[in-house]
Amino acid sequence: MRFAREGYTYMTLAVAVSVLALASAPWWIAWPLVVLAGLVINFFRDPERVIPGGDQLITAPADGKVVAITEVLRDERFVERPCRRVSIFMSPLNVHVNRLPVDGTVRHVEHFDGQFHAAFLDKASS
Numbered sequence: 573m574r575f576a577r578e579g580y581t582y583m584t585l586a587v588a589v590s591v592l593a594l595a596s597a598p599w600w601i602a603w604p605l606v607v608l609a610g611l612v613i614n615f616f617r618d619p620e621r622v623i624p625g626g627d628q629l630i631t632a633p634a635d636g637k638v639v640a641i642t643e644v645l646r647d648e649r650f651v652e653r654p655c656r657r658v659s660i661f662m663s664p665l666n667v668h669v670n671r672l673p674v675d676g677t678v679r680h681v682e683h684f685d686g687q688f689h690a691a692f693l694d695k696a697s698s
Contacts, residue, residue: 573617573618573619574617574618574619574620575613575616575617575618576616576617576618576668576669578616579612579615579616580616582612582616583609583612583613583616586605586608586609586612586613587609587613589605589609590602590605590606590608590609593605593606594606611664614665615664615668616668617667618667618669619667621671630673630674631671631673632658632660632673633660633670633671633672633673634660634662634666634667634668634669634670634671635662635666635667635668636660636661636662636663636666637660637661637663638658638659638660639659639660639661640657640658640659641656641657641658641659642656642657642659643655643656644656644657659696661691662691
């Protein structure tokens with residue numbers, strides 16, 4: 573299985589701490605750290621995906637639960653025409669690798685500071 577390269581540092585640190593704990597700490601400290609290392613490794617996995625239907629379908633860019641599909645009359649930030657916004661909630665147990673569902677060119681990138689909303693709420697999608 574492949575892993576996201578951004579997670580190598582975290583995975584290495586989690587495994588190193590759990591191995592040290594197994595070697596020197598009591599079991600009630602070591603085993604929760606082993607479980608935590610397993611969860612960190614699980615978070616950064618990047619499994620191969622087979623897209624059903626090949627190039628004929630648009631698939632979701634991320635694993636998770638679709639929490640909202642909304643009609644946006646005009647979104648000045650991205651497209652200046654009516655469109656649909658699909659909001660996907662990813663739990664800590666989902667694969668956190670975003671994929672490209674269609675071919676295209678990125679023409680604009682902009683960062684918006686977060687507001688600490690619960691990720692599964694609708695207002696977290698905007």
